Amino acid sequence: MNSEMLMVSNALVAIPAVAAAALVVQTDYRRAAQINLAASGVTFLFALALLFKGHEDGSFLFVDDLNIVFVVLSTLVGFTTSIFSASYIQHEIDTGRLSLGNLRFYHATYQVLLCAMNLALLASNIGLMWVSLEVATLTTVLMVGVYRTRESLEAAWKYFILGSVGIALALFGTILVYIAAEPVLGEGYDSMVWSTLMAHAPDFSARLLNVAFVFLMLGYGTKVGLAPMHAWLPDAHAEGPTPISAVLSGLLLNVALYAVLRFKMLLTANAAAVTPGPMMIALGLASVIFAAFMLYKRDDIKRLFAYSSIEHMGIIAFAFGVGGPVANFAGLLHMTMHSLTKSAIFFSVGHIAQVKGTQKISEIRGLTQSHPALGWGLVISVMAICGMPPLGVFMSEFLVVSSTFARQPWLAVPLVFGLLVAFGALLLRLIGLAFGEPTKSVGEVQASTVPLVVHLAIVLLAGLYLPAYLVTWFQNVARLLG
Amino acid sequence: MTFLLDLFAQAMQMILVLALSPVLIGFTRKVKARLLRRQGAPVMQPWYDLIRLLRKETVLAEDASWLYRSAPYIIFATTWVAASLAPTFATGLMFSWIADLIALTALLGSARFVLALAGMDVGTSFGGIGSSRETMFGSLAEPATIMIVFVVSLIAGSTQLSEVAAYMASDFELRVSVGFALVGLVIVAIAENGRIPVDNPSTHLELTMVHEAMILEYSGRHLAVIELASALKLLLYVSLIACVFFPFGLAPHNGSLSGMGYGVVLYVAKLAVAGFLLAVFEVSTAKMRVFRVSDYLGVALMLGLLGTLLVFVTRSL
């Protein structure tokens, strides 16, 4: 028990919770921003500590190769996003889009969100994971609605309805898994703990697991943003504050994906159950191609990149669906790269929208000339998201496509088609945004480009060189995923 | 000994072609005049003209550049080199190996290239017309030539003219493809030398002229050199046809002086026949419209292609 108290994972959950409490009472928004930043920073440090501490196993929280990657990633993005949000909200206050009261609420919920996501990632049993995911959903719903404009309300409402339906389906699936496990593991808590579940997965009733996975896939898939459950995603990204868009794309989707992966592992462990691969591949391909075509008609810069998130979540789901060491490795890598790159994109997009005073793509031109830092930042990060070398996404896409084509060419071809169509759309918009005669800007912002640079640096580094221990992790995880 | 003979043959040939080419022109004109019931100028008239032109003062247009002044000599040089490499009366030429049939075609091509540029240099409308048309003719005539070259060299198993001639002389059997090649080469020759029906060498103030339009602004020694070059070109084509398709009487590689003498006599005879036929052909046909020339040359190209295909297919059997 004593060791339980000392667990790093506890800290990962506790710090944001405490910070949230502190932020509720904190009135000065500048101080609040600093606290927010500090808390996220400390959380990230603890996550780094996890790297060296390695596995942990407690009664409610546990750490293994799979979630360690997710935790580090999400705390990092949480941290950088908090830096970004500090410089972002300043402008929102100046323009009066957010009131001070809103901001208190905003900062508190931000920490609650981080807390919930860490909990979801670290939870050692399926029930707790589900609860924390629901909390995360509700907090993000509130944050999306924070501007109180009609549009943001509509977005938040849609997000709420679809999200809670999804979460409900997920709960049903969770219960089914319990019922499947209960005859083997006996009544009680054991039948919900990952470690025991994984250990005895082969003995569960396969058919029940299949039904369960249908619900889990659709339920958590809704939060992953896979088509056709994607509808909440673009509006939620577009109407909420940009830091939240960054967190949504960079973190929440991953956390939901993490849940799906866990259950996938469960099913893979059970020989009699249907392999979850085809389902994920189908949903993934659907998302990729659908999102690729949707990109063309977008005129809202944040919606554009929201749809590209759908596309990339599709790619990741596809990769994990294909399975095998290479594809799983690629999937993990792609997920990491995507959350870093996409949040970087939203960092630049946030400031761009503030500078130009609009989110309409048709009204923004020539950024590289008028705002070199933001403009080239956008160019590089969009190139990264399009899978241009030497940036990280290229490596993962290389592995996904080539390994798939080696096995089932007829699966790789539609994927490649989707990638190309999406690239066509993004490139078109990018050239329009970044080049040509610049349009007028409404005001200047003192944008902190630190998070942007950090993310892009990591992505660039990963594209050229993956540190050995990272690789070994990914390979372990890939092996776990089967 | 053979070396000396070869050297002698080479030198002889270079002088011979230079000397004979204007005579061939003159002879053709004479025959034409006769056929038209005219007295006609003496056979040596082209030489007299050349000398006269050389003596005359040279007038250059104001806008003419260095290219314009050096063009005649380059044209002459390339044509002369080409002409002196084609076996006329003997196969054993000193330098016949430095350029094969394809290279000869290309040499003529460079002559045309320079001439066309010269036509555009002064910046008059006539020069432009001439060069433009010359370019089109060339872009059809050259591939046709190449195709014909393919035919003969596939049959002879070499693109070296002397080898081809030797092969044709030694074991010559009648082939359809060779016939095609002959007809094609004749057509090309007529077009390339701007004879009727493609062009009319004896006119100036006609908008359909091609060769004459390009050299419109030339005068004096420049004109003389160009005229000599075109005469050489005609001679070259005639001797090409002669040595490829009627290779009898060619002195062998290390032949005797007498053999060479015999070869020269026969060669002159061949030239005479060719000139006569050309004259007859010219008086008996009318000039065609410029845009029909492409069809006319297309026929040559088709013949060459057919010949090549035939050779390819027969090879497989």
Add this chain to the structure above:
Amino acid sequence: MEHLNLDVAQLLAGSLVLVSFMLLYQDRLSGLINIFALHAVALTLSVAWQAYVQHAPHLYVTAGIALIFKATIIPVALRRIVKQLRIHRTVEIVGGIGPTMFLGMFLVALSLVVMLPATASADPFAREDLAFALAIVLLGLLMMVTRRNAVSQIIGFMSLENGLILAAAGADGMPLVVEISVALSVLVAFIVIGIFLFRIRERFDTVDLFELDRVRGEKR
């Protein structure tokens, strides 16, 4: 005795499904709320019965929660909201009762087909409950799809959650954690809903969601 328990359990669960059908075709808001209360009561009964049968005291807690929140507080609150919004009389157009009913039938059949073979190994209580629970979930979802009024959507959603709770109760010895979390989540959800109804109200003077769709951030 065993047999009787089973029959009662089935009866209660079946009645839940029946009430779900009533929800499906009730088109008057106030009526809808009452039926939802009924739904909650039925849920409470069946959960309680499960508790009695399984000798699982914590299930009584769940039943209690269901009774308090779903059967009393939420309906009352909803009725008040509806009153304040002055929409308790509104009759909303539900796309063709007949087709909806048939669809519902189909869903019930489907859930039986899916669940019964799947849960062959589990004990009979769980089997029946699960099948019915799935049916209720699907029906709830169907209701959300067919209704366009915010309130009735919420009701549909909560009937769906009832299905979940029924399933959870049916599972032997599911730790208390889950029920409480369910209840809490429903509570939180309800609070959020309340906030939203009022926000929507203050913005659009209606809770008709078609109004909402007109103010998409992104125009066609």
Add this chain to the structure above:
Amino acid sequence: MPLDLALIFVGALFCVSVLSIRRRARSDISRIIYTLCCALCVLIFVAVVSPRGAHALSATLPLGLPWIGMRFRLDALSAFFLAVVNIGGAAASVYAIGYGAHEKHPMRVLPFFPAFIAAMNCVVLADDAFTFLVAWEFMSLSSWALVLASHQEAESRSAAYIYLLMASFGTLCLLMAFGVLGGVGGAYDFSTIREAPKDAWKAGLVLGLVILGAGSKAGLVPLHIWLPLAHPAAPSHVSALMSGVMTKVAIYGFIRIVFDLLGQPAFWWSIHPLVLGALSAMTGILFATVQSDLKKLLAYSTIENIGVIFVALGLALAFKANGQALPAALAFTAALFHVFNHALFKSVLFFGAGAVLGATGEKNIEKLGGLIKSMPRTAFLFLGGCVAIAALPPLNGFVSEWLVFQAILLTPSLPQWILKLITPLVGVALALSAALGAGCYVRAFGIVFLGRARSAAAQAASETDGWSLGAMSVLLAMCLLAGVAPSFMIDTISPAAQEYVGGRMIVQGDLPWLTIAPVAESRSSYNGLLVFVFILLSSFGAMRLIRTLWPRPVRRAPPWDCGYADSSLATQYTASSFAQPVRRALGGLAFSTRESLDMPLPGETRAARFTVEIGDRFMNGLYTPLAKAVWFCAGRLNVVNFLSIQEYLGLVFVALVVLLIIVAL
């Protein structure tokens, strides 16, 4: 050791590109950067051509794919292509020292230029699929940025768009090809791929994908549409690199995969390169003939030359497949020789075009003319480039074309009847394109440099700077050298031929007088040196002789022009009217022309108008419909973006029910 040095220098190039990024540039920064680039290119060149023994060198860096690393390899083939790349790079840098001085936004060019060169080097050095593709795509990316240097012009923006789209299409094709080659295990290093056995259908699949991938980068018809848009849009020294060098890197990719990785070819592999190559040659040159934008013209003629190279490669494949090593070596050598030549003279021509552009600000040749007087040196060098690319002796362009023809003349020995039917047609196509090429460059040079100036800008032109002239003259000197002494080049190439087609041509160095003989002297031989000397001697001799015998001075006078003496510039022949006969006669083979004449009635005072529209069949028939289709689908799917919440829930509901049904069954 040479390989390590080369890698270090390439790395240095990357560093240069990073270091060149500045907020506000110093005035002489471009000079510094370009000097560095030039120096590094020369160093790399020296490193790769320095003797390294018979066997290939290889090195591995701990980068790239973790379980493979970044592998590099230097063998005869890559050394040859590296030499080409760096000659081009060095020349472009020297040229740019002068040309880049008056660049408005140097920051839009400087960082990308060294990166571009470095990327091309990496492609040629790469020895595993990942490194290869990274470098390959980065090459496109950096050149894309360079195309966008003039981003204010809408047309260079659209050019950049199409360019990068096509490029990544090609990359994805290559990616899939490597997927097949690498296999399920993901063994992407070339050494493993080389050893791995390949079954027929896989090899065919890879071949198709490679033709799509490398072809789209090299500008093979019908994947060429981006090339004439992108190459002219970039600054001239970059255009020279893209046209002269980058396309060659694409060719290298094709050779590396098809001749090396895929192992022993089947005879039908040669069909696609032959047919597409001939098609490209014809299409390219016909389009070039009717262009009125000088740089576009050059870009189209690049397509022609690429076609020639692909034809030669196709022949090499055919011979190799039938185990005829000697002819295979001949064709292969011809291909590489032409690669080298084209890199040289296309760079010269683009430099010349850049000089003209700099001096007059005009790309449109209809507005130029008479520049031979205002910029004589440029004119001379450009003329040299024209003669070389028009395949006229004694320059190098002719030699490689000649070798290709010799290779074609050997094809009757091929057993397959299909090849027997194709090769003569290919031969015609080549001959036609060669002849048309000559015509095309007569037009280009004649309209731009000869005649009288057609605009004030052309009137005011002045000679370009020394750096540009220096770069051009060095390249032209190499053209002449390769033309008069081709035997050296052939012997340099033969190790690569030995390695990849398993044979070599007879050692040309042994033949007297620098003669070259592809098979045997009795069969065919050519001696550029003597031809050159003879032409020189006889022309100068004739001139001297005549001048001494009849020394009459030359008198200047207004042109006679059959008596229609007029000074109006409008009476000069225009570029379009010059091209008209060829367009009428042969244009139908390549493009769809619409001529419209608006002739005023007698008495009307308005001017008559004659307009010609030339449509690219592939553009109108293939790409435009494709784009339309995508937009149509996008429009149709867009409805999904505007459903109501109920309908979205409906989607989820349907998905759930469907999946449940599937599971239930």
